[in-house]
Amino acid sequence: MRSGLFILIPLVISLIVILFGFVSVLRIPEKAWLESNRRRRNWVLLMVFFGPLAVLLFYATVRYELLDPERYHEIDGVSEADR
Numbered sequence: 001m002r003s004g005l006f007i008l009i010p011l012v013i014s015l016i017v018i019l020f021g022f023v024s025v026l027r028i029p030e031k032a033w034l035e036s037n038r039r040r041r042n043w044v045l046l047m048v049f050f051g052p053l054a055v056l057l058f059y060a061t062v063r064y065e066l067l068d069p070e071r072y073h074e075i076d077g078v079s080e081a082d083r
Contacts, residue, residue: 022044024055
């Protein structure tokens with residue numbers, strides 16, 4: 001029974017991370033998803049199947065592009081913020 005806590009605590013933490021990811025995906029307006037040609041459903045399914053790894057991937061690649069699309073608009077392969 002001692003090892004139960006070593007399994008239960010990471011499981012609870014990963015569930016909290018996944019729920020936080022779901023909330024983050026659902027808080028972004030549908031218009032932003034459509035403008036960037038991405039699908040919200042795909043990210044929710046990724047989070048269901050891959051858990052916290054998918055949440056990390058969402059935060060690292062997509063979330064900020066959806067929240068601030070002007071920053072990631074590319075002209076000649078370089079974004080305006082990087083010029």
